[in-house]
Amino acid sequence: MIAIATGLASWGVSAQTAEPEFAKGRLLVQARAGLSDIEMEKVAKGHGGKARRIGKSDLHVIELPGNASERAVQALLAKHPQLRFVELDRRVAPAMAVNDPYAGSQWHLSKIGAQTAWDKSQGAGVTIAILDTGINASHPDLAARMVPGWNFYDNNANTTDVHGHGTAVAGGAAATLNNGVGVAAVAGAARLMPVRIADANAYAYWSTVAQGVTWAADNGARIANISYVGVAGSAAVQSAANYMKSKGGLVIAAAGNNGIEETIAPTSSMIVVSATDSADALASFSSWGSFVTVSAPGKDIWTTTRDGGYQAWWGTSMASPVVSGVLGLMMAAKPALSGSQIESLLYSTAQDLGDVGRDKKFGYGRVNAAAAVTAVLTAAAPDTQAPSVGIAAPLGLSNVNGLVAVDVTASDNVGVSRVELRANGQLVATDTTAPYAFSWDSSKVANGNANLVAYAYDAAGNAGSSAAVTVNVANIVVADTTAPVVSILNPVNGSTVSGTLSISVSASDNAGAAGLVQTLAIDGKTVATGSGASLAYNWNTRKAALGTHTVTATARDAAGNSRSVSVQVTIR
Ligand SMILES: [Ca+2]
Ligand SMILES: [Ca+2]
Ligand SMILES: [Ca+2]
Ligand SMILES: [Ca+2]
Structure with a gap:
């Protein structure tokens, strides 16, 4: 919050401070994977609202009725077991400031070794999405780079730059190289995809940024540049950035221009860029903190303007596209490398500045395009091809x-x-x-x-x-012609019995006892039946006549083979 408020002041647009700091009637939520639109609709309906999924992601925008309190509903939804997070749709300011058009040179290109890298890669075939105020697509140094984008502010295909910030950022990443016109950008052969997320004052909401990143990921961009303050702290933008990463892409965000240590927590979802000057010192305006992952030149960067000309700009807004350009060179040098491989090579080849190792001002260091492209060319691509x-x-x-x-x-x-x-x-x-x-x-x-x-x-x-x-x-089934074996364990043949007699029978078969059917008869009259290997029956001999009786046990297998045995007993 402090970061955003300060960002507005340094922007010189204090008239904007009367604007809401978050969107009215709107919340951003991420569902657990697999929660259906119907279920999400129920969640929203519980608060009188409507839910809208962002692309194919698990992110949803919940539109609340006019009388709802965004903070109250946020507090309630935060406890919902099917939701991963809920946040207000905050408003962010662009991380730039226009400089005087004094004679800056393109010092940053030699500082990061761009010319050396260009011998091996100029970014051809890689698409860099510029999430911003649109791009002047007819600018002579940009026209050849453009691919279709989308305008999420007006929901149409008109991506004309309504402010100037977007054209400056685009020119910092991929103004055409070697065309005898204007400036040269780091990745001057890459493609530029304009994704308008901002209003005419260059302000954007987290929800629109998240939509833009998701769309860019779904439409062929491998890099999404967000030259905006504060997006690194949005769970929704982080989630969208992770979606882009899952498709092999990378998302780059500006650290901000407050010139102070920010309290934004580090995130692995985005590459957060601070700005350096020509002496490799942290630019005085650059925000810093533990969330910074790399640094790049961001002062007196000559770039393209909305009116078709050129101007020197400064800001972490201009440092971000330098990093996007370096990533474009790396991805073009070996497209088969994964996004995470590219990201680690960007860090391992960065020029360490300040305190040894990763630090709060420079992250892993100032990017080095020459070393990064060389490292990419020697790295082995992962095997992703199935046999x-x-x-x-x-x-x-x-x-x-x-x-x-x-x-x-x-x-x-x-x-x-x-x-x-x-x-x-x-x-x-x-x-x-x-x-x-x-x-x-x-x-x-x-x-x-x-x-x-x-x-x-x-x-x-x-x-x-x-x-x-x-x-x-078609296996031949061999017929079973073997009869079961059956025996009467008790009583023994010829014995004299009285009272209650426990009759016990046991049977077996070549095809297994499980399929056997057993029958017990006394004097030819069936008194018990059963299945399997044993049969037991209690005979009350007091109800039978005195004299000799015949006990017969029969076992029959599934194929119909049967065998009977009998014993004779005498009741006295
Ligand atoms: Ca040019
Ligand atoms: Ca360092
Ligand atoms: Ca393989
Ligand atoms: Ca048999």
Whole structure:
């Protein structure tokens, strides 16, 4: 808050202080991943509001009714178990100030070794989104760089610069190099994507910044430059920046022009830039603090203007696009490197200034384009390509039985580390050496169609799967002709009995006892039935006639084979 208020004063636009410091009737929330729009709508409706998802992200803008208190609803939603955070939609000021157009030179290019880097990379093929007041797309030093953008302030495609800040920032990142006109920017062959987030006074809301970053990430930009104060402290902008990072991009923000130590917490979601001068000292206007990650020249930077001319500008607004330009050179030098690889190489190649190592004024140091591009060219790109894999035998629709030989072919840009075979989804076996050859016991699945799929993995964990091969399993089912074995354990044949007699029967079968059906009869009349390996029955002999009786046990297997045994007992 202090940062924003001070930022306005140094901007010389004190008339703006009567404006609200956050948007009325609006909150920014992030849902847990997977929460549906319908559920989010319920959350908003609970406070009389409406929810609107930002792009495909988990960020939502909640519009509240006119009489709602943003802070009160924020406090309530902060306790909602399905939401990760809720914040007010704060208003931020651009991190720049226009300088007198005195004869500055482009000192910053040689300071960061740009000319050396240009021998290897000029940023071609990389798109830098400029989240700002728009860009003068017909400027002679910018026109060739432009790709379509979007205007989130008016929600249309008109990205004309309504202020001048955006054109100056764009020119600092990617004014055309080597065209005999005007200035040269750090990444003078990169593409510029205008994403207007600000009003005509160059003010922007966090919600619009978050929308702009998300849109840039979804529309081909690998770099999003936000030359604005205070965005590094917004959870919504951090979340949008992490979304962009998840797509291989990077987000750059200005530290601010208050000339003081700010209390903004460090974030890993954005690259936060302080400004240096031609003596590699921290520029007097530059804000600093533990949230600063790198520094870059930001004083007397000649750049493009809204009216088609050139002017020297200063501010962390101008240091940010220098960093964006360096990142553009790095990404163009080796597009296959991941965003996080590029980010760490930016830091490790920066010129350490001030206190040894990362410090609050310069972060990891002042960027060095020459060293950064050299480091990129020697870095190995991660393997992100999955192996290709196919089942060579058996052929689809073939009839198989018994043990089936399954041959798999697999290849990879780096190397296949293992191949798995699955039959009807169940793992059959894993093979780690080519040729990949499996033995599959088809009798373990039912006769009829079975699906075989092979999976190949590389050392980086990328997995490729084969097309499914459907075979017809036709195993011969051998008929069961063996009768069960059954015996009466108690009573023994010929014994004399009285009172209650415990009859106990045991049975077994070649196909297993589970399928057996047992029957117990006395004098030919069934008294008990059961299944499995044993049967027990208590016979009250007092109710039977004196004399000799026959006890018969019968076991029948699933194939219909049966066997009976009998014993004779005498009741006295
Ligand atoms: Ca030029
Ligand atoms: Ca240092
Ligand atoms: Ca691979
Ligand atoms: Ca049998």
